[in-house]
Amino acid sequence: MTLPPGDRIAEALAERIEGPTPGIVVEPDAELLARAVASALVARLAAAQAVHGTASVVLTGGGIGTAVLRHAAELAEEPAPGQAVDWTAVDVWWGDERFVPADDDERNEKGAREALLDRVGAPPERVHPIPASDAGFDTPEEAADWYAGALADAARDAGTDGPLPRFDVLLLGMGPEGHVASIFPDSPAVSDERTVVPVRDCPKPPPTRVSLGFAAITAAEEVWLLVSGEGKAEAVARALGGADRAEVPAAGARGRRATRWLLDAAAASRLPGAG
Numbered sequence: 001m002t003l004p005p006g007d008r009i010a011e012a013l014a015e016r017i018e019g020p021t022p023g024i025v026v027e028p029d030a031e032l033l034a035r036a037v038a039s040a041l042v043a044r045l046a047a048a049q050a051v052h053g054t055a056s057v058v059l060t061g062g063g064i065g066t067a068v069l070r071h072a073a074e075l076a077e078e079p080a081p082g083q084a085v086d087w088t089a090v091d092v093w094w095g096d097e098r099f100v101p102a103d104d105d106e107r108n109e110k111g112a113r114e115a116l117l118d119r120v121g122a123p124p125e126r127v128h129p130i131p132a133s134d135a136g137f138d139t140p141e142e143a144a145d146w147y148a149g150a151l152a153d154a155a156r157d158a159g160t161d162g163p164l165p166r167f168d169v170l171l172l173g174m175g176p177e178g179h180v181a182s183i184f185p186d187s188p189a190v191s192d193e194r195t196v197v198p199v200r201d202c203p204k205p206p207p208t209r210v211s212l213g214f215a216a217i218t219a220a221e222e223v224w225l226l227v228s229g230e231g232k233a234e235a236v237a238r239a240l241g242g243a244d245r246a247e248v249p250a251a252g253a254r255g256r257r258a259t260r261w262l263l264d265a266a267a268a269s270r271l272p273g274a275g
């Protein structure tokens with residue numbers, strides 16, 4: 001495990017951190033982290049479009065996740081070389097969502113639309129929100145089944161084997177107790193093998209949610225965990241120290257090709273070697 005304090009995320013990407021060992025990059029503070037991740041994200045999506053014609057990203061809610069999207073929208077106004085994303089050719093999915101009405105401020109979708117999607121003109125046919133509670137589904141179970149079907153349909157339309165389309169980058173925030181998406185420690189979701197799982201009695205409000213399961217998270221090409229703040233430092237250290245994913249779900253978030261922990265200095269402060 002390496003810990004390069006102050007290293008730039010773009011440089012780490014250029015080095016192509018790949019394989020089973022998570023790559024760790026530390027930026028000095030949350031604002032610089034959000035800017036660096038946004039810059040790396042648009043570069044990665046532009047590169048995916050150069051190869052495949054389209055790109056796909058799985059979004060997260062949360063403070064840093066939404067700040068990244070705001071900065072990505074700014075970068076779209078005057079793209080740097082290698083960072084020109086055609087937002088009409090990006091499929092947008094979500095890692096988790098709160099099962100509340102569509103206009104509720106708790107919706108991750110609402111935050112993402114305001115921060116990025118409405119600003120870059122993402123077309124409705126490429127934006128795939130997890131259903132809201134007023135979208136015609138009575139329960140999170142029904143909404144989860146529907147979203148699993150939407151993912152499987154997209155995979156089939158793209159000619160991809162299996163129940164999931166290609167995810168170029170899957171973004172995850174992490175809670176102070178180590179939850180990712182809406183997979184909370186010691187909850188049924190940690191051992192649920194479905195691609196999309198309903199979540200009830202969630203310890204963090206709102207209590208009713210829908211989340212990608214580990215089967216979908218670990219199918220992504222790249223998983224990027226975005227974490228800031230001292231309050232999350234212990235969970236970061238436990239996840240990277242080999243904790244069981246049932247106890248620290250972030251420990252089970254791995255990409256097929258790469259797993260990147262993108263941290264600010266406070267979140268990295270309990271890792272071995274942190275100053």
Ligand SMILES: O=C1O[C@H](COP(=O)(O)O)[C@@H](O)[C@H](O)[C@H]1O
Pocket residue numbers: 060061062063064065096097108172173174175176180181182204
């Ligand atoms: O409940 C959730 O929390 C996490 C982390 O949020 P943060 O504000 O502490 O960064 C988020 O990633 C997830 O999508 C969300 O539903």
